[in-house]
Amino acid sequence: MKPFDYVRPATVTEAVAAAAQPGAVYLAAGTNLLDLMKGGVSRPDRLVDVAHLDGLDAIETLADGSLRIGALVSNADLAHDAEFARAYPAVAEALLSGASAQLRNAATVGGNLLQRTRCGYFYDTASRCNKREAGSGCDARDGENRSHAVLGWSESCIATHPSDFCVPLVALDAVVEIEGRNGRREIALDALHCLPGNTPERDSALEPGDLIVAVRLPPAARGFATHARYLKVRERTSYAFAVVSAAAALRIENGKIAEARLALGGVAAKPWRARAAEDVLKGVAPTADAFQEAAWRALTDAKPSGDNAFKIELARRIVVRALTLAAAGTPARIPALPASPFASTSGAIHA
Amino acid sequence: MPELNLTSAPAHLRHGSNIGQPLTRRDGVLKVKGQATYAADNHPPGMLFAVMAVSGISRGRVSSLDVAAAKRHPGVVDVMTPDHKPPLAVDPEIKTNPFVFRMEVLQSNEVRYANQPIAVVIAETLEAATEGAALLAPRYETLPALVGLDAGESFVPPVVGVGNPTEVHRGDVEAGLASAEKQIDATYETPPQYHNAMEPHAIVASWDGDRLQIDMPTQGLMLSLARIAELFGIAHDKIHIRSPFLGGGFGSKGLMAGPPTLGIMAAKLVGRPVKLVLRREQMYGPVGHRAPTRQRLRIGADGEGRLTALDHHARTVSSTFDDFYEPAADASHTLYAAPAIRTSHDAVRVNTGTPLFMRAPGEATGSIALESAIDEMAWACGIDPLAFRLKNYAEVEPISGKPFSSKALRACYEQGAARFGWAKRSLPPRQMRDDAGQLVGWGMGTATFPALMFQAEARAAIRRDGSGVMEIGAHDMGQGAWTALAQIAADAVGLDVDRVEFRAGTSDLPDAGIAGGSAHTATAGAAIHSAGAAVIAKLADLATNDERSPLFGAGNAGVTARDGRLIRRDDESRSESYAEILARAGVAEVEARGTGAPNPAAMEEYAMHAHGAVFAEVKVDPELGQVRVTRMVGAFAAGRIVNPHLVKSQLFGGMIWGLSFALHEEAITDRRSGRIMNANLGEYHIPVNADVPPLDVITVEEHDPHVNALGIKGVGEIGITGSAGAVANAVWHATGVRVRRFPIRIEELLTQS
Ligand SMILES: Cc1cc2nc3c(=O)[nH]c(=O)nc-3n(C[C@H](O)[C@H](O)[C@H](O)COP(=O)(O)OP(=O)(O)OC[C@H]3O[C@@H](n4cnc5c(N)ncnc54)[C@H](O)[C@@H]3O)c2cc1C
Numbered sequence A: 001m002k003p004f005d006y007v008r009p010a011t012v013t014e015a016v017a018a019a020a021q022p023g024a025v026y027l028a029a030g031t032n033l034l035d036l037m038k039g040g041v042s043r044p045d046r047l048v049d050v051a052h053l054d055g056l057d058a059i060e061t062l063a064d065g066s067l068r069i070g071a072l073v074s075n076a077d078l079a080h081d082a083e084f085a086r087a088y089p090a091v092a093e094a095l096l097s098g099a100s101a102q103l104r105n106a107a108t109v110g111g112n113l114l115q116r117t118r119c120g121y122f123y124d125t126a127s128r129c130n131k132r133e134a135g136s137g138c139d140a141r142d143g144e145n146r147s148h149a150v151l152g153w154s155e156s157c158i159a160t161h162p163s164d165f166c167v168p169l170v171a172l173d174a175v176v177e178i179e180g181r182n183g184r185r186e187i188a189l190d191a192l193h194c195l196p197g198n199t200p201e202r203d204s205a206l207e208p209g210d211l212i213v214a215v216r217l218p219p220a221a222r223g224f225a226t227h228a229r230y231l232k233v234r235e236r237t238s239y240a241f242a243v244v245s246a247a248a249a250l251r252i253e254n255g256k257i258a259e260a261r262l263a264l265g266g267v268a269a270k271p272w273r274a275r276a277a278e279d280v281l282k283g284v285a286p287t288a289d290a291f292q293e294a295a296w297r298a299l300t301d302a303k304p305s306g307d308n309a310f311k312i313e314l315a316r317r318i319v320v321r322a323l324t325l326a327a328a329g330t331p332a333r334i335p336a337l338p339a340s341p342f343a344s345t346s347g348a349i350h351a
Numbered sequence B: 001m002p003e004l005n006l007t008s009a010p011a012h013l014r015h016g017s018n019i020g021q022p023l024t025r026r027d028g029v030l031k032v033k034g035q036a037t038y039a040a041d042n043h044p045p046g047m048l049f050a051v052m053a054v055s056g057i058s059r060g061r062v063s064s065l066d067v068a069a070a071k072r073h074p075g076v077v078d079v080m081t082p083d084h085k086p087p088l089a090v091d092p093e094i095k096t097n098p099f100v101f102r103m104e105v106l107q108s109n110e111v112r113y114a115n116q117p118i119a120v121v122i123a124e125t126l127e128a129a130t131e132g133a134a135l136l137a138p139r140y141e142t143l144p145a146l147v148g149l150d151a152g153e154s155f156v157p158p159v160v161g162v163g164n165p166t167e168v169h170r171g172d173v174e175a176g177l178a179s180a181e182k183q184i185d186a187t188y189e190t191p192p193q194y195h196n197a198m199e200p201h202a203i204v205a206s207w208d209g210d211r212l213q214i215d216m217p218t219q220g221l222m223l224s225l226a227r228i229a230e231l232f233g234i235a236h237d238k239i240h241i242r243s244p245f246l247g248g249g250f251g252s253k254g255l256m257a258g259p260p261t262l263g264i265m266a267a268k269l270v271g272r273p274v275k276l277v278l279r280r281e282q283m284y285g286p287v288g289h290r291a292p293t294r295q296r297l298r299i300g301a302d303g304e305g306r307l308t309a310l311d312h313h314a315r316t317v318s319s320t321f322d323d324f325y326e327p328a329a330d331a332s333h334t335l336y337a338a339p340a341i342r343t344s345h346d347a348v349r350v351n352t353g354t355p356l357f358m359r360a361p362g363e364a365t366g367s368i369a370l371e372s373a374i375d376e377m378a379w380a381c382g383i384d385p386l387a388f389r390l391k392n393y394a395e396v397e398p399i400s401g402k403p404f405s406s407k408a409l410r411a412c413y414e415q416g417a418a419r420f421g422w423a424k425r426s427l428p429p430r431q432m433r434d435d436a437g438q439l440v441g442w443g444m445g446t447a448t449f450p451a452l453m454f455q456a457e458a459r460a461a462i463r464r465d466g467s468g469v470m471e472i473g474a475h476d477m478g479q480g481a482w483t484a485l486a487q488i489a490a491d492a493v494g495l496d497v498d499r500v501e502f503r504a505g506t507s508d509l510p511d512a513g514i515a516g517g518s519a520h521t522a523t524a525g526a527a528i529h530s531a532g533a534a535v536i537a538k539l540a541d542l543a544t545n546d547e548r549s550p551l552f553g554a555g556n557a558g559v560t561a562r563d564g565r566l567i568r569r570d571d572e573s574r575s576e577s578y579a580e581i582l583a584r585a586g587v588a589e590v591e592a593r594g595t596g597a598p599n600p601a602a603m604e605e606y607a608m609h610a611h612g613a614v615f616a617e618v619k620v621d622p623e624l625g626q627v628r629v630t631r632m633v634g635a636f637a638a639g640r641i642v643n644p645h646l647v648k649s650q651l652f653g654g655m656i657w658g659l660s661f662a663l664h665e666e667a668i669t670d671r672r673s674g675r676i677m678n679a680n681l682g683e684y685h686i687p688v689n690a691d692v693p694p695l696d697v698i699t700v701e702e703h704d705p706h707v708n709a710l711g712i713k714g715v716g717e718i719g720i721t722g723s724a725g726a727v728a729n730a731v732w733h734a735t736g737v738r739v740r741r742f743p744i745r746i747e748e749l750l751t752q753s
């Protein structure tokens, strides 16, 4: 392993100062970063361990009704917070559909947002990858790319962002609070992850030293609690990244959809908010036809980046199903197989 | 009651209270407490860490390595390269027998596959060695890689598997097909798969002059020892290998491969003990894998649904420098009674590490294709798949015409189908749904695996205190040899299992042969059984020839051995304990050796196979194509069941592997570079708990007087066969979509909704 400095700052300010220098990265639980370091994919000079910082592990309701989740809250603690799961059931379901119980116990909110792509060529240092090494080429473009992006990709990179958590978050207009060299600022989660364009080496809008301190869900996000689902199609029942996933949340009033939220996962370099689809659902009855129409709208711009045309059709079907499930109502308890197409099959054992 | 009958041959007609008992693993507590010492847990004083640098290309040569940079890194002790390495006594490319793996041990800078070792960095710490390997920054002259089943000119290999003929036929296949009322012609593909044992390949090697001490997981202690002796030019008795526990092997730890050899070389180079452990991704290359196959099956049936011909051709790959050919088509030799059968193979050479035995080599790949094709044929004939299989039940082995030594397959079909509720299955596909609207499908497959025997030797002793010793260099790969073989040993010497010191897992013990071919319990068990009989015979001699013994003169009537006593067969009131016999004779112990070996006469006369029937239920999301197995029942007949508990675990494991074969496992190979793109357990999918339904295993009673003295057939591999096809057939029955490329992918099932 490449030798690196390890610093454990006492405060957020110290952390930001320690991480601002080139070659420094934050270490949270390390479930992604350490794998990357062991594989030689990431070769930082300095690890700034933020896992022990005080004050970043709270889940608090703010005066205006927003919810603020500290960046160090573990994925498991958040998902198992009963009040959180009641208010934002699709987010809890998404969290519980990700990784494994052991990983969720360790993984943090901030780390989940900033986890790197699972593109096999990114991980394989013998392959060319523009994201790992700017300008080296993209071996996925003509390679084994059945799981790659169908939206927002460019010739320089066709990778997807793998997070489940981010998908319902982006649908619910989550906001990211950042502490940087110039103090505190916030951006919409939708603006955190970058599409590749010509600079796929840049995953996010963060600047050197920027530390995510919290994720905030605005007051309106609670309005979807009774009709919100996450659905994730994967290649095994649990412990697999999404082939394609969707978060659907509806506010239904008098039999009509007052407001719809829809986002897709596994299709692009960012969690993909489908605003055009949301628009066609506004004010209409939650019918199969309306959901079909929304599905078409959501994927209008999709195009295969390789052997993955099926993901477009699959995404349409997932959108229809996720909306149908959301319309049917949030189940009283998170299913034993969270977000699984088999979630409502009886007799399921816990994933 | 442990009981030995010493008057007839084979000596043991009945076995007592040890064999057949569902003992839990005797090494279980050690493992749970983390006290079982696996190879990489050893840290002899002064030990250094070795890390392999492996090739990033699949074909070409290494043009430069920055050895200086690696050596400058703090903690790095030495860098072993083709230019700087201890000499070997023989060329590692020379293959003296089929059990020799041609290996890469830095004999040149040529690269023949991705992840081939190209240098070894030896350092004071694992971290320093790892960074040293990264600093080598190899440069290559790259040639276009040969990748995939169509990589180049195909050829017919001289043999497939280990010495099986490439082509076998009986009857006139073309005429059989021509006369058929119904025909199918279907091509199936199976992907490359990697063993992925939980424990990576590892070695700790120490030289002391010309003596060599090794800790290394191996499925073949003596085979490894002989290969090491040959490579390093030292006598067998200078080498000691310890391999008490393996964290799985599945065939990949059967033959001495390059990486552990490099560990021994590294220790020699630096004159200190060295540990070398593979990283997970380094296991995707130099330690074997299951080769991909493309199999074409042409089957004909008459108007009644009786097979008229079965033609099974398999294309596979081997490496560019060695030969192992997955004998997939051979799966069609034994199961279905077609009057005309032909099996044949061809192959191409690709830039891959050499394929190798992987749990049910040939049987697994062949089975999923054959069972799918039989299912297709049954549907073409409009016959229930079980009825179709019964209609074509082989009363004798079809390809050889030999009778079976035993075959309780009918009972397997019956009991499995009854437990599963098969009779309620709809004949046409896509008819069944559950209450949530998911498609439900039921499928079945027949399981079969040959009952093999290798060669083994064991040493038994009875000690002055009346306790026993049994020694055999057997291998516990996790399957439970420490337990099952100790049970056989206990019965063999007429003692309770706790009174027998069972020694295994090191190379200074008698040769137990290889733990492979599902033959280890049978082979090692037969040796133990005969060693036990021999030592009891010696003890009986002492007693029956001594006029002071109550057994004096019992010679002709004979004695039985039970609970630590010899007992006159014709008068149970006359007996004497082992301890008394030895005390009076004034000897510390009696010992004897025994062997286990195949019986050529029986093999000439009989076809020997284990059988089974597997039934699976799957659910498939009608729109989204995701599949989940919800029930599996397997009924297996495999001769004598030494330990029902362990046997069930083996069969469960096999069935899960079959499920995995049908739905999950695949090494994704870059079509240009030949590199494996999912060389880690996050992305190389095997079933997780949520994928595995409650499994129901029935062991069907079967007595086989011919396979070996104990009537054991072996259960290590059969569970995969039948299961993979059962799941695939259930997916068809659920969806109406016949997927012929495995694993079955979501996109294949999105065709309709
Ligand atoms: C086998 C496996 C399967 C998985 N499956 C899934 C899955 O199905 N779905 C899913 O969503 N995820 C999955 N994951 C990913 C998992 O969710 C992430 O690894 C985890 O969330 C990362 O959190 P962490 O705290 O360990 O981050 P780390 O590994 O510590 O950090 C990840 C990245 O985020 C940066 N970072 C961390 N915290 C901050 C912060 N506060 N501010 C700024 N930068 C920060 C780090 O510098 C690093 O670049 C899987 C992971 C593994 C290993």
Ligand code: SF4
Binding pocket: A117, A119, A120, A121, A122, A128, A129, A130, A131, A132, A137, A138, A139, A140, A141, A156, A157, A158, A159, A200
């Ligand atoms: S798709 Fe992106 S991450 Fe993958 S190889 Fe290409 S550039 Fe790298």
